[in-house]
Amino acid sequence: AKLPSGVETPKEEPKLPTALWGFTQNAERWNSRAAMLGIIGIFLVELIIQKGILQVIGFEVGKGLNLPL
Amino acid sequence: VMAASTAMSGTPVRSTSILVVGATGTLGRQVVRRALDEGYEVRCLVRPRPAPADFLRDWGATVVNGDLSKPETLPAALVGIHTIIDCATGRPEEPIRAVDWDGKVALIQCAKAMGIQKFVFFSIHNCEKHPEVPLMEIKRCTEKYIVDSGLNYTIVRLCGFMQGLIGQYAVPILEDKSVWGTDASTRIAYMDTQDIARLTLTALRSEKADRKLFTFAGPRAWTTQEVINLCERLAGQDAKVTTVPVGVLKLTRLLTRLFQWTNDAADRLAFSEVLTSDVIFSAPMADTYVTLGADSKDTTTLERYLQEYYTNILKKLKDLKAQSKQGDFYI
Amino acid sequence: SQAEGPLRRPSVPVREATPPLSARPSPPDAPPSPTTPAPAPAPAPSSFVTVEYQRQRARELQQYFQDRKAERQAAEGRIFGWSVKNEIGNGRWAMFGVAVGLLTEYATGSDFVDQMKIIISNLGIADLE
Ligand code: CLA
Ligand code: CLA
Ligand code: CLA
Numbered sequence: 001a002k003l004p005s006g007v008e009t010p011k012e013e014p015k016l017p018t019a020l021w022g023f024t025q026n027a028e029r030w031n032s033r034a035a036m037l038g039i040i041g042i043f044l045v046e047l048i049i050q051k052g053i054l055q056v057i058g059f060e061v062g063k064g065l066n067l068p069l
Numbered sequence: 070v071m072a073a074s075t076a077m078s079g080t081p082v083r084s085t086s087i088l089v090v091g092a093t094g095t096l097g098r099q100v101v102r103r104a105l106d107e108g109y110e111v112r113c114l115v116r117p118r119p120a121p122a123d124f125l126r127d128w129g130a131t132v133v134n135g136d137l138s139k140p141e142t143l144p145a146a147l148v149g150i151h152t153i154i155d156c157a158t159g160r161p162e163e164p165i166r167a168v169d170w171d172g173k174v175a176l177i178q179c180a181k182a183m184g185i186q187k188f189v190f191f192s193i194h195n196c197e198k199h200p201e202v203p204l205m206e207i208k209r210c211t212e213k214y215i216v217d218s219g220l221n222y223t224i225v226r227l228c229g230f231m232q233g234l235i236g237q238y239a240v241p242i243l244e245d246k247s248v249w250g251t252d253a254s255t256r257i258a259y260m261d262t263q264d265i266a267r268l269t270l271t272a273l274r275s276e277k278a279d280r281k282l283f284t285f286a287g288p289r290a291w292t293t294q295e296v297i298n299l300c301e302r303l304a305g306q307d308a309k310v311t312t313v314p315v316g317v318l319k320l321t322r323l324l325t326r327l328f329q330w331t332n333d334a335a336d337r338l339a340f341s342e343v344l345t346s347d348v349i350f351s352a353p354m355a356d357t358y359v360t361l362g363a364d365s366k367d368t369t370t371l372e373r374y375l376q377e378y379y380t381n382i383l384k385k386l387k388d389l390k391a392q393s394k395q396g397d398f399y400i
Numbered sequence: 401s402q403a404e405g406p407l408r409r410p411s412v413p414v415r416e417a418t419p420p421l422s423a424r425p426s427p428p429d430a431p432p433s434p435t436t437p438a439p440a441p442a443p444a445p446s447s448f449v450t451v452e453y454q455r456q457r458a459r460e461l462q463q464y465f466q467d468r469k470a471e472r473q474a475a476e477g478r479i480f481g482w483s484v485k486n487e488i489g490n491g492r493w494a495m496f497g498v499a500v501g502l503l504t505e506y507a508t509g510s511d512f513v514d515q516m517k518i519i520i521s522n523l524g525i526a527d528l529e
Contacts, residue, residue, distance in 0.1 A: 003178075004182055006181065006182055007178045007181055007182045008218070009174070009178075010174055010210065010213075010214040010217070011213070011214070011217060012210050012213055012214075013170075013210065014166075014170055014203070014206045014207045014209070014210040015200070015206060016165075016166060016203050016206065016207075017201065017203065019326045019327070019332065019335075021326070021327060022326065022327025022328060023327060023328050023329055024326075024327070024328070024329045024332065025329055
């Protein structure tokens with residue numbers, strides 16, 4: 001939208017603190033970006049390595065979750 | 070330019086027309102009252118409500134619907150206005166940015182475009198010294214925008230209202246309820262909003278106030294402990310004080326920042342940072358009184374203010390065994 | 401605040417009734433103020449703006465604000481495209497997928513690629529194992 005003549009926007013915007021910690025919108029955004037990159041990344045890495053990524057890290061896989069159900 | 074040629078022909082805007090934004094607030098209503106008493110034509114910008122507060126209309130002001138967070142409602146309210154007095158701020162439960170920044174920017178843009186001849190803006194004392202408090206940072210940027218815009222402005226920085234002390238201290242002490250105090254030693258120079266309104270309207274008429282920044286401070290700076298002692302003395306009974314260490318306030322602020330829905334509360338709690346800096350929230354008023362041609366003896370002191378309040382109102386309430394609901398936060 | 405009613409028409413009194421320039425609007429009668437004898441506002445010289453000019457500018461500004469609001473709503477309401485909602489939504493699915501995939505891999509030993517193969521086989525799309 002075009003501003004009418006004779007009016008301008010402020011030169012300095014207030015720097016409000018954006019919380020990075022906790023259950024906030026900013027935290028969710030960064031976590032989601034990391035997860036998006038992560039999921040594609042894990043796919044590609046596993047394609048290349050032909051092994052599970054958790055195995056590479058060192059976890060023992062295939063033992064099942066010992067949930068008393 | 071088309072603007073210049075049409076600006077001169079037509080019905081002139083009456084120089085006695087004032088628009089008060091935030092007219093239902095503590096300061097706004099006193100400004101409206103004082104302006105009406107002095108003979109101005111006052112228009113009030115209020116938000117549409119299912120149950121409107123009619124006292125403004127009873128006093129004789131014109132009430133116009135508008136909302137700072139909806140800027141498309143603003144231009145229509147400004148037609149025929151000579152002066153704007155802006156006393157508005159966001160409620161504690163609303164996000165600051167929408168009303169106090171975006172809304173004010175829109176209001177200033179409208180004022181500039183529509184040729185408002187005077188813009189009075191109320192800000193906070195020392196707002197440039199505390200950029201970590203969101204409201205102060207916003208006030209600082211708003212001040213800068215007003216100065217840059219080329220409007221004929223008067224900026225008034227305030228320290229504190231005496232009216233707030235009634236609900237916080239005077240009433241609970243009288244009703245034997247517990248009172249919250251902090252152990253901070255910050256001194257705030259509270260001022261009666263009626264005096265602020267009176268001085269503001271004096272500034273409106275004086276050319277020496279054009280494009281100037283004033284700070285209005287009360288006659289004396291008080292700590293919360295001193296205020297509580299004063300109320301105890303006037304009420305004739307002891308207060309039940311719960312002292313909250315400022316550290317707890319800071320911790321609460323940290324916690325409320327963790328969750329999205331409590332972020333607005335966290336912004337308000339940021340004022341606790343100001344409390345710890347051991348400041349005197351006051352300013353020398355001698356020059357201001359000289360510039361405005363007012364007498365410092367006319368300004369109400371806190372003792373006189375509370376004294377009047379106690380003798381007139383609260384004692385009557387106590388005799389009638391009525392309870393005042395002034396502690397209600399969301400009304 | 402949530403307690404809003406429908407936006408009512410502004411109740412601004414009609415100002416066109418004042419006759420133009422010939423009879424300048426006299427300053428309003430200064431009411432004898434009961435509290436303090438406040439000085440009545442001085443009969444000011446005519447302002448440099450007219451009501452018609454203000455009205456015209458008001459229309460321009462109103463148009464500008466409405467256009468800006470429409471633009472913002474269009475940007476937010478997009479289903480496909482780079483919007484904030486899309487970023488967060490895709491991110492949520494991705495977070496969920498990462499968490500589930502890692503859990504499944506820990507429990508069963510099949511890595512991400514194997515899991516994709518199993519899904520595709522079981523959904524009947526193709527036979528990959
Ligand atoms: C670290 C990642 C992260 C972060 C910081 C957030 C943050 C937020 N989310 Mg989000 N979300 C996430 C991941 C995340 N989310 C994921 C992965 C999903 C998909 C399931 C969602 C789906 C989602 C929806 C649908 C909504 C939100 C909303 C919100 C906002 C308010 C919610 C709130 O306060 O809840 C507080 C949360 C709690 C009190 C619950 C805490 C849960 C604890 C930590 C443990 C749960 C363990 C659980 C059982 C593990 C399951 C894992 C499983 C996937 C395998 C806030 C900004 C709301 C919003 O934006 O409203 C405006 C909203 O409507 N989120
Ligand atoms: C698909 C999901 C998605 C969506 C809808 C958005 C949307 C947005 N992002 Mg985000 N972003 C994403 C993913 C996404 N992003 C990821 C994965 C990252 C990590 C690199 C980021 C990092 C990022 C930053 C650092 C910033 C934004 C910003 C923005 C906003 C500005 C638009 C823009 O220029 O984006 C540009 C987006 C990118 C350059 C990200 C690249 C997109 C990825 C890599 C491609 C995904 C599509 C891919 C083909 C999907 C395949 C999946 C499939 C095979 C399974 C907009 C709301 C800006 C903002 O918020 O401004 C206010 C900003 O500063 N984004
Ligand atoms: C979308 C989530 C999702 C998906 C795709 C899978 C997929 C899989 N899981 Mg997993 N799982 C999940 C969530 C998921 N899981 C969760 C939340 C848990 C709990 C933590 C588990 C716990 C789990 C265990 C314990 C095991 C698996 C196993 C498996 C594999 C074999 C099972 C199979 O073929 O099912 C196929 C499943 C699907 C095709 C799911 C389809 C889901 C659709 C796409 C979305 C949901 C539909 C929606 C609700 C319907 C809406 C309809 C609409 C019209 C309204 C396969 C790779 C087993 C395995 O052998 O691993 C190798 C195994 O042992 N999973």
